[in-house]
Amino acid sequence: xxxVAGHPRIASGREAFRSVGARPSDFRSSIEAMARRVLRGHxxxxxxxxxxxxxxxxxxxxxxxxxxxFGVMKGDVALxxxxxxxxxxxxxxxxxxxxxxxxxxxxxxxxxxTRRWVWRQGVHTAATLDTxxxxxxxxxxxxxxxxxxxxxxxxxxxxVKRFRVGEAGIExxxxxxxxxxxxx
Numbered sequence: 001x002x003x004v005a006g007h008p009r010i011a012s013g014r015e016a017f018r019s020v021g022a023r024p025s026d027f028r029s030s031i032e033a034m035a036r037r038v039l040r041g042h043x044x045x046x047x048x049x050x051x052x053x054x055x056x057x058x059x060x061x062x063x064x065x066x067x068x069x070f071g072v073m074k075g076d077v078a079l080x081x082x083x084x085x086x087x088x089x090x091x092x093x094x095x096x097x098x099x100x101x102x103x104x105x106x107x108x109x110x111x112x113x114t115r116r117w118v119w120r121q122g123v124h125t126a127a128t129l130d131t132x133x134x135x136x137x138x139x140x141x142x143x144x145x146x147x148x149x150x151x152x153x154x155x156x157x158x159x160v161k162r163f164r165v166g167e168a169g170i171e172x173x174x175x176x177x178x179x180x181x182x183x184x
Contacts, residue, residue, distance in 0.1 A: 004032060004035045004036050004039065005024070005032065007035070007062060008143050009031075009061075009062040009063060009143065009144060010029070010031060010032045010035065010062065012141050012142055012143060012144070013029045013031070013032065013064070013118070013139075013141065014029075014032070016117075016141055017029070017116070017117070020081075020102075020103075020104045020117070021102060021103075022103070022104070022116050022117075022119075027116045027119045027120075028119070029064050029117075029118045029119060030058065030064045030065075030066060030118050030119065031058050031059070031062060031063060031064045031065075031118075034055060034058060034059060035059065035062070038059065047127075048127060048128065048129055049163045050067055050127040050131060050134055050136075050160070051067065051127050053136075053156060053159045053160060053163065054066055054067050054136060054156070056159070057138070057152050057155050057156050057159070060152075060155070061138075061148065061151070061152040061155075063138055063139060063140050063144060063148070063149070063152055064118035064137075064138075064139040065136065065137070065138050065139075065152065065156065066114065066118065066121060066136070066137055066139075067127050067134045067135065067136040067137070068106075068113055068114075068121075068125035068126075068127070068134065068135045068137075069125045069126065069127055069128065069131045069133070069134060070125075070133040070134055070135045070182055071131060071132050071133040071134075072124065072125055073108055073125060074108070075108050075109050076108070076109075077106065077107065077108045077113065077135075078106070078107060079104065079105075079106050079117070080104070080105065080107065081101075081102050081103070081104060081105075082099035082100065082101060082102065082103045082104075082105045082107070082112070083101055084098055084099060084100060084101035085098070085110060086098060086099055086105065086107055086110045086111065086112045087110060087111060087112065088105075088111075088112035088115055088122050089122050089123045089124065090120060090122060090123065091121065091122065091123045091126055092123075093123075097115075099112055099115055099116075103115065103116060104116060104117040105117075108124070108125070111124055113125050117139075118139055134160075135182055136156050136160075138152045138153050138156065140152070146172065146174075149172065150170070150172070153170045153172075154170070156168070157169075157170060
């Protein structure tokens, strides 16, 4: 299990965490935590079809895959550095948390959706059985390339169509394309 950190796709995520001041051993990315759990022989719990699809594709491609209920969002979302004034409610907790200033967060205004980039998702946009519009992000960084990300995205789209009887579109965020518009 200790060798998980050395997997090239996890090692690059750990380095990205270090580059923004987060200790990867204290804040493991979602894919590293899942891979460790599976390699220890523990099953992943089935949450719902949308979350399960993200987990399956994440493990298959060794990339963080997460989703946010787009139907409950009221404003723009951004991956950015926190000021520390934002609020976060972890899944399973009623206690408000505030990210550290400079922490990388995925946020809607002052509501944090995910702390430390791909570490911990909050309850505000968690996918449920009532979710009708979802944004699913696949996070790839070198050695992952755009083709690897597209392969994972296409798999997510195919599984969403197959199990949710819905439509799926794919758009890539990158340095050259830093903004997309979600319409639903």
